[in-house]
Amino acid sequence: MDSSVTDLQRKKRINKGAWTVEEDQKLAEAIAVNGARRWKKIAAIAGLNRCGKSCRLRWMNYLRPNIKRGNISDQEEDLILRLHKLLGNRWSLIAGRLPGRTDNEIKNYWNSHLRKKINHQKKESRVPGVRNAMAIVPDKKAYAEAVATEKTSGGGEDPGTGFDVDEFFNFSMENCSDLDWIGSVLSDDRGALLQDEFNGYLDKINFSEYRY
DNA sequence: AATTCACCCAACCGCCTACAC
DNA sequence: TGTGTAGGCGGTTGGGTGAAT
Numbered sequence A: 001m002d003s004s005v006t007d008l009q010r011k012k013r014i015n016k017g018a019w020t021v022e023e024d025q026k027l028a029e030a031i032a033v034n035g036a037r038r039w040k041k042i043a044a045i046a047g048l049n050r051c052g053k054s055c056r057l058r059w060m061n062y063l064r065p066n067i068k069r070g071n072i073s074d075q076e077e078d079l080i081l082r083l084h085k086l087l088g089n090r091w092s093l094i095a096g097r098l099p100g101r102t103d104n105e106i107k108n109y110w111n112s113h114l115r116k117k118i119n120h121q122k123k124e125s126r127v128p129g130v131r132n133a134m135a136i137v138p139d140k141k142a143y144a145e146a147v148a149t150e151k152t153s154g155g156g157e158d159p160g161t162g163f164d165v166d167e168f169f170n171f172s173m174e175n176c177s178d179l180d181w182i183g184s185v186l187s188d189d190r191g192a193l194l195q196d197e198f199n200g201y202l203d204k205i206n207f208s209e210y211r212y
Numbered sequence B: 001a002a003t004t005c006a007c008c009c010a011a012c013c014g015c016c017t018a019c020a021c
Numbered sequence C: 001t002g003t004g005t006a007g008g009c010g011g012t013t014g015g016g017t018g019a020a021t
Helices: A007-012 A021-034 A039-045 A052-063 A074-087 A091-096 A103-124 A133-152 A180-187 A189-193 A195-204
Strands: none
Touching (some): A021 A039, A021 A052, A039 A052, A074 A091
């Protein structure tokens, strides 16, 4: 026992580590009464020796209603892969498109399963004869910029044959590591101009097709 | 049976942003 | 306008567990 720590200090010490069933019950009861906000207050009301952040995390990732636990289906995995190609490590955004899944769960799943899978696929895709991702990406980049430029100039008409969001956001033939340009396009002024198309694409994903 | 290793996942940490005062 | 606080996010850690030796 550490004799330098007084009883008072020990009592004040914030509890860390795994949550107990009793702590979960206290937290859930406090949230049922006070709502899921003001986490510091909730921790105090529940009589938990935890910081507000820890309470929030526990609620968001474990106790919250409608949390889906267990295996990620093939369809969910496919959606995660597509969204990650599009959004990068924006786990909360990706989770927002997978009902019942948490950002933490998706992040863990990516780090433990999908990253390896992607790396493996990258190696396999280097064989001769496979369509070269770099051959197609610059075309899309140029197209995205043309659309943005057209909007900026108020031209009114789409360049070329119109903006096909399905084709634009279909990265099935492309390599994750070659898609950095999307981030730069979406995060600057051009991206702001393309937000409608971007959001429209996400809204078009029909979640009823995904069975869990 | 004991030990080592790899993997998974819950939880923590640090940083950033939004908001109240 | 500046400051403090709470909430949210992504990166990282560490304990538990099962497989391999």
